[in-house]
Amino acid sequence: MKQGCPVSQRLTHMPVSSIRKLTPFVNPLREKGVKIYHLNIGDPDVKTPDVMLGALRNWSIDPVRYAHPWGEPKFLDALLAYYSKIGYPWLKRADLLAAQGGSEALVMTFLGIADHGDEILTFEPFYSNYAVCCAITGVKLNTVPTSIHTGFHLPDEKTIESHITSKTRAILYCNPCNPTGTIYSKDEVESLVRLAKKYNLFLLADEVYREYTFSGVTPTSLLDYMQEMPEQAVVLDSLSKRYSLCGARLGNLVTLNQELMTGLHKIAQSRLSGGLIAQVMGEHLLEVPESYMEGVVAEYRHRRDILVAGLRKIPGVTTYEPEGAFYLMAALPVEDADEFCKWLLTEFHPNSETVMLAPGSGFYGTPGAGRNEVRFAYVLNEKDLKRSLEILKEGLTKYKA
Amino acid sequence: MKQGCPVSQRLTHMPVSSIRKLTPFVNPLREKGVKIYHLNIGDPDVKTPDVMLGALRNWSIDPVRYAHPWGEPKFLDALLAYYSKIGYPWLKRADLLAAQGGSEALVMTFLGIADHGDEILTFEPFYSNYAVCCAITGVKLNTVPTSIHTGFHLPDEKTIESHITSKTRAILYCNPCNPTGTIYSKDEVESLVRLAKKYNLFLLADEVYREYTFSGVTPTSLLDYMQEMPEQAVVLDSLSKRYSLCGARLGNLVTLNQELMTGLHKIAQSRLSGGLIAQVMGEHLLEVPESYMEGVVAEYRHRRDILVAGLRKIPGVTTYEPEGAFYLMAALPVEDADEFCKWLLTEFHPNSETVMLAPGSGFYGTPGAGRNEVRFAYVLNEKDLKRSLEILKEGLTKYKA
Numbered sequence: 001m002k003q004g005c006p007v008s009q010r011l012t013h014m015p016v017s018s019i020r021k022l023t024p025f026v027n028p029l030r031e032k033g034v035k036i037y038h039l040n041i042g043d044p045d046v047k048t049p050d051v052m053l054g055a056l057r058n059w060s061i062d063p064v065r066y067a068h069p070w071g072e073p074k075f076l077d078a079l080l081a082y083y084s085k086i087g088y089p090w091l092k093r094a095d096l097l098a099a100q101g102g103s104e105a106l107v108m109t110f111l112g113i114a115d116h117g118d119e120i121l122t123f124e125p126f127y128s129n130y131a132v133c134c135a136i137t138g139v140k141l142n143t144v145p146t147s148i149h150t151g152f153h154l155p156d157e158k159t160i161e162s163h164i165t166s167k168t169r170a171i172l173y174c175n176p177c178n179p180t181g182t183i184y185s186k187d188e189v190e191s192l193v194r195l196a197k198k199y200n201l202f203l204l205a206d207e208v209y210r211e212y213t214f215s216g217v218t219p220t221s222l223l224d225y226m227q228e229m230p231e232q233a234v235v236l237d238s239l240s241k242r243y244s245l246c247g248a249r250l251g252n253l254v255t256l257n258q259e260l261m262t263g264l265h266k267i268a269q270s271r272l273s274g275g276l277i278a279q280v281m282g283e284h285l286l287e288v289p290e291s292y293m294e295g296v297v298a299e300y301r302h303r304r305d306i307l308v309a310g311l312r313k314i315p316g317v318t319t320y321e322p323e324g325a326f327y328l329m330a331a332l333p334v335e336d337a338d339e340f341c342k343w344l345l346t347e348f349h350p351n352s353e354t355v356m357l358a359p360g361s362g363f364y365g366t367p368g369a370g371r372n373e374v375r376f377a378y379v380l381n382e383k384d385l386k387r388s389l390e391i392l393k394e395g396l397t398k399y400k401a
Numbered sequence: 402m403k404q405g406c407p408v409s410q411r412l413t414h415m416p417v418s419s420i421r422k423l424t425p426f427v428n429p430l431r432e433k434g435v436k437i438y439h440l441n442i443g444d445p446d447v448k449t450p451d452v453m454l455g456a457l458r459n460w461s462i463d464p465v466r467y468a469h470p471w472g473e474p475k476f477l478d479a480l481l482a483y484y485s486k487i488g489y490p491w492l493k494r495a496d497l498l499a500a501q502g503g504s505e506a507l508v509m510t511f512l513g514i515a516d517h518g519d520e521i522l523t524f525e526p527f528y529s530n531y532a533v534c535c536a537i538t539g540v541k542l543n544t545v546p547t548s549i550h551t552g553f554h555l556p557d558e559k560t561i562e563s564h565i566t567s568k569t570r571a572i573l574y575c576n577p578c579n580p581t582g583t584i585y586s587k588d589e590v591e592s593l594v595r596l597a598k599k600y601n602l603f604l605l606a607d608e609v610y611r612e613y614t615f616s617g618v619t620p621t622s623l624l625d626y627m628q629e630m631p632e633q634a635v636v637l638d639s640l641s642k643r644y645s646l647c648g649a650r651l652g653n654l655v656t657l658n659q660e661l662m663t664g665l666h667k668i669a670q671s672r673l674s675g676g677l678i679a680q681v682m683g684e685h686l687l688e689v690p691e692s693y694m695e696g697v698v699a700e701y702r703h704r705r706d707i708l709v710a711g712l713r714k715i716p717g718v719t720t721y722e723p724e725g726a727f728y729l730m731a732a733l734p735v736e737d738a739d740e741f742c743k744w745l746l747t748e749f750h751p752n753s754e755t756v757m758l759a760p761g762s763g764f765y766g767t768p769g770a771g772r773n774e775v776r777f778a779y780v781l782n783e784k785d786l787k788r789s790l791e792i793l794k795e796g797l798t799k800y801k802a
Contacts, residue, residue, distance in 0.1 A: 019670075
């Protein structure tokens with residue numbers, strides 16, 4: 001009998017989230033008293049709306065019972081009111097499923113639309129957890145390249161079409177895009193709608209950054225096309241970024257495909273319920289004043305401008321002006337950004353400070369792609385952001401020397 | 402091009418949780434004003450400890466940031482203190498992983514120890530969500546029968562052994578057992594330990610009802626054997642039942658297998674974090690007075706006694722005295738308990754009241770097994786429990802007539 005009890009092959013081969021890849025280096029640094037500027041993860045410093053914290057402080061449900069497995073009715077109604085307000089009054093409660101964060105909505109959707117060995121097409125660089133969710137669900141992530149030189153906008157329809165295979169079950173895209181901050185134009189979204197229709201594919205839109213738009217235009221939502229492709233469109237959504245509720249784990253999905261929804265209910269029931277506390281907080285979303293999101297967007301636009309201007313001043317750095325979300329990719333004058341990001345943490349601590357970035361390679365499916373790129377999540381205030389830029393600039397000089 | 406966009410095969414073939422199977426009949430009944438005594442789901446009526454609700458009412462963390470992906474340090478330390486108190490002071494923080502309920506711990510573990518097509522061996526009747534978690538993860542659930550006539554205790558070691566195949570990767574058991582309430586003896590647990598060692602299998606113990614014991618004995622925990630089989634033992638745990646926190650979604654797993662834990666960290670990172678709010682509540686677990694759990698156990702023992710005595714007075718009903726948890730299976734004098742449970746909801750409403758039970762068949766893997774059985778979750782107070790028994794007795798008479 002062989003020694004040891006081997007873990008599964010899928011676990012062994014599962015990629016590490018590139019957003020968290022460098023986490024093991026953090027604690028030793030903290031113990032040394034080194035301050036880390038975290039630009040690696042989208043954990044915003046924006047305050048959670050008072051009315052949502054108030055739902056905690058005035059808590060009255062005792063015991064903390066299970067929530068309804070596919071969502072507390074009051075929470076789903078609050079979501080309906082939100083979607084109605086942004087232009088989709090025809091949605092019904094049965095079209096929504098509450099989830100434990102956008103992450104759960106994603107895994108549930110993958111399970112629901114693809115079998116082991118099927119493919120989902122997406123654009124690289126992509127949100128790196130898409131790859132882990134694929135590994136979990138046994139689905140292959142097939143990637144279409146986009147380039148920093150075109151601000152990571154989509155290639156033409158023919159190019160995308162050439163990546164569709166007999167195994168492709170869905171096209172997945174993130175708009176506004178994590179990790180690039182790119183907002184796809186109406187034409188770009190419509191090219192995906194046409195391809196999904198032509199090849200009878202699911203079209204999955206991750207729209208958790210919907211409100212984070214800095215150009216004054218409303219990003220084109222897949223909800224605009226949902227009624228004309230009711231069986232194919234799925235919108236993945238989350239309250240994490242919209243209301244600074246990352247740790248509450250509160251998201252949802254939207255689809256008019258009732259067969260899919262009936263199936264997803266089985267998955268939802270298997271984990272008994274989502275979080276009751278988060279959903280009770282979420283019930284108050286319409287009470288959050290308009291000024292809240294306006295203030296957040298103005299602040300992030302300001303940060304984007306600082307970051308883009310700062311990066312453009314560093315010799316050898318290539319970047320672009322992202323239209324939304326709160327991410328940006330940049331190509332650095334290094335050969336291997338993985339090594340550079342690690343070096344910043346392990347070796348480079350001017351004034352006992354350093355910067356933590358997400359290496360770009362983890363956002364790509366093509367081997368070797370994005371090797372000199374990094375992702376910035378500009379979730380720091382102006383002062384910290386400026387200091388981070390200084391550290392980065394100095395680090396690049398020292399690293400090359 | 403074919404019409405429509407078919408959902409995945411795994412979704413189509415996924416079993417419906419038998420605990421929730423009858424949920425679609427509930428709303429129409431409520432609208433008619435019919436009161437339903439819910440004995441179908443383990444959602445306890447016990448109050449959540451004040452100190453945990455206090456963590457909500459005194460909430461100060463703003464924004465509600467992500468939790469640490471594998472558990473907030475303070476929460477993990479509180480769990481360590483709990484395990485130390487019940488006899489396992491040698492556990493370390495790195496041996497624990499926080500999860501969004503025992504359900505997430507279960508799916509993560511299945512993903513970590515078995516590949517698509519592998520088998521997990523368990524005993525039927527089993528917690529029906531094991532089957533859904535297997536469907537989600539592409540693992541086959543291989544079941545060893547146990548019988549109501551022996552109080553659902555385990556068969557002898559040879560019988561269990563005869564069900565192990567070359568594809569078996571783990572033995573999974575629930576102790577105290579949901580859905581049977583059975584507490585396995587030390588000898589029974591040791592037979593599983595021996596088999597796991599002999600065949601180099603993972604041994605997975607679902608111990609979320611650890612404290613629910615009515616015979617005065619402490620159930621034998623797999624933690625007693627963990628150090629002698631460090632690579633093989635995994636304990637699945639949850640605070641849902643221990644502190645009436647079902648809707649908080651707070652569980653954890655324990656293993657000394659560092660390769661497995663490193664892999665599970667990748668899965669944990671892919672969903673960014675578990676719930677921060679639940680973990681902050683959980684940090685206070687040691688402040689819950691001893692009298693809390695003592696009161697809960699005394700109440701459930703009382704309810705068990707009422708239920709067992711009541712069922713024994715109904716002609717044709719077969720049952721036994723379960724040692725723990727808050728479940729009990731009973732064989733009813735009907736041919737098809739699925740039909741009977743549905744009939745109670747749709748047809749039988751004496752005084753505008755009825756009873757909701759979980760049909761037994763969903764807790765079995767063998768086709769046709771448990772067809773005349775139901776599971777009771779005795780989560781109602783004495784008065785409601787007695788009234789439920791009256792309705793059941795009357796229903797069985799009317800149904801047979």
